[in-house]
Amino acid sequence: MGKKILLATEKPFAKIAVAGISEIFRKAGYEVVPLENYTAKEDLLKAVADVDGMIIRSDIVDEAVLAAAVQLKIVVRAGAGYDNIDLKAATAKGVVAMNTPGQNSNAVAELVFALMLYLARGAFSGKSGSELRGKKLGLQAYGAVGRCVTPIAKGFGMDVVAFDPFIPAAAIQKDGVVAVSSLEELYKTCDYVSVHIPKTKETVNSIHSALLATMKKGAMLINTARAEVIDEPSLLKMFAERPDFKYGADVAPACAGEIAEKYAGRFVFTGKKMGAQTEEANVNAGLAAARQIVDFFEKGDKTFQVNK
Ligand code: 3PG
Numbered sequence: 001m002g003k004k005i006l007l008a009t010e011k012p013f014a015k016i017a018v019a020g021i022s023e024i025f026r027k028a029g030y031e032v033v034p035l036e037n038y039t040a041k042e043d044l045l046k047a048v049a050d051v052d053g054m055i056i057r058s059d060i061v062d063e064a065v066l067a068a069a070v071q072l073k074i075v076v077r078a079g080a081g082y083d084n085i086d087l088k089a090a091t092a093k094g095v096v097a098m099n100t101p102g103q104n105s106n107a108v109a110e111l112v113f114a115l116m117l118y119l120a121r122g123a124f125s126g127k128s129g130s131e132l133r134g135k136k137l138g139l140q141a142y143g144a145v146g147r148c149v150t151p152i153a154k155g156f157g158m159d160v161v162a163f164d165p166f167i168p169a170a171a172i173q174k175d176g177v178v179a180v181s182s183l184e185e186l187y188k189t190c191d192y193v194s195v196h197i198p199k200t201k202e203t204v205n206s207i208h209s210a211l212l213a214t215m216k217k218g219a220m221l222i223n224t225a226r227a228e229v230i231d232e233p234s235l236l237k238m239f240a241e242r243p244d245f246k247y248g249a250d251v252a253p254a255c256a257g258e259i260a261e262k263y264a265g266r267f268v269f270t271g272k273k274m275g276a277q278t279e280e281a282n283v284n285a286g287l288a289a290a291r292q293i294v295d296f297f298e299k300g301d302k303t304f305q306v307n308k
Contacts, residue, residue, distance in 0.1 A: 003030045003052040003297055004071075005290075008044055008059050011272065012036040013078075017282035021055065024290040028298070041065075048072065053297070055289045056084070058273060061097075063089040074296050076304075078289040079104055079276055080144065081226065083199040087307040098292055098304040102144035103285035104276035108224050108250075109148035111275045112194050113156070115222050115248030115268055123265045130218070133157035138190030140183065140207075141197045142167050145224070149194060150175050161190065187211040192220045199226035209234040215245065223249040224275045239263050250275045 005025055007018070018034065025032045035047045041064075048054065048069035054061075055076050066072065066089045076098045077085060090097045113132075121129040137153045139146040139162040146162060153160045154176065161178040163186040169179035180186050187193060193215070197203045208231035212221070215238075223230060232255045238245050239259060245266065252269035253259070259267050276285065295301035302308075 003028075003293075004050060005030050005032050005293060006047055006051040006054040007032055007034045007036070008038070008047065008054055008056050009034075009036050010038055010059050011057055011277070013057075013282040013286050014279040016279055017286040020283055020287045021290040024287060024294060028294045030294070053293045055286065055293070057276075058084050061085045061090070066090060066093050066095060069095075074098065074293055076100065076289040076292050078285040081198050082306050083226065085307075091307045095307075096296065096302055096305050097307040098289075098296075098302075099306055100285045100288040100292065100304065103288045104278075104281035105144040105148045107278040107281035108145045108275035109152060110278075111250055111270075112145075112149055112222050112224055113152055115224070115250070116192060116194075116220065118268050119220055119246045119248050119266075123268065125265060132192075135159070135191040136161060136189065138162070138180070138186040138193045139164075139177070140186060140193060140195045141225075142172050142177070142179075143196060145196045146194075147175065149196075150177055158192075161186065183211060184214065188214045189216070191216060191218065192222060194222040195225045195229060197225055197229055199228055203229045205229070205231040207231060207234070209237055212238045212245075213241075215242075218244045220246040220248065223247070227251055227253045235259075239266065 022032050038044060044065060045068040048065055050071060052071055053074040055078050057078055061075055063086055072095050074096045078100055080099055080101055082099045085097050087097055133156055135158050137158045137160050142162040142164040150160050161180050162172050163180050163183050172179040207229055212234055232253055236255055248268045250270040251273040256269050292304055
């Protein structure tokens, strides 16, 4: 029987991705209802009322949304991080939650270098900057994004090291990356640290002074993961005490105003989360999400379920 699928994207996909998603659902005999650029939660609550499935990006799917979605069976986060879905509430309601791991990783990896180069070149001020070649890049976590960052870094002539307690050292080393044995070592020994951890109860505020203060002279921190994994008082302390420190992030921390006021040229923040905002990533993640929904309804496939 035809299903009704909501495409709820406060930050819309590129048109080409929406066309591809629609085509997949059309072939399956499903109806797609787009809800793009919405500003009020009310609009989302209304739109979910009669849908069987939904595709989201960073859109918040909390208890209220799940309660309003009386027919909902599946929500797919077209992307990696699913910290925007209340998994407990979804499980309690019998709703399957999935992500589309790896589909938008290259876009995020490329943004890492956009942020790095901007800061390394003095925020394009014309002042003398520094080069990436010969510098040591530390990857905090070696998942899909870390694996995409590696070859680009090597292309720049950087040495790459990584710390990931969940990935065997051999799997890291086969990419020509040195697996360090502690986070402390990563922060202490690298010229650049790029953060690729998910936002979880354990990781929120987990990057704090004990790590930041040990960073090398002239060190740079790049965060394309989630703003909240950095402890903001520690970040402000680092900016205040270490005039050599630079921070680039997708997206701005809550204390961005204070940083902008006092530390011009030492930071770069995207206005809206844009690591995965490329046509290619939209197509990869969006179409994967649509296929996962069809496979779930037609074949009972739950391969990418995250609330097991
Ligand atoms: C992700 O977790 O996949 C990224 O943060 C992308 O988020 P977005 O879909 O809101 O751009």
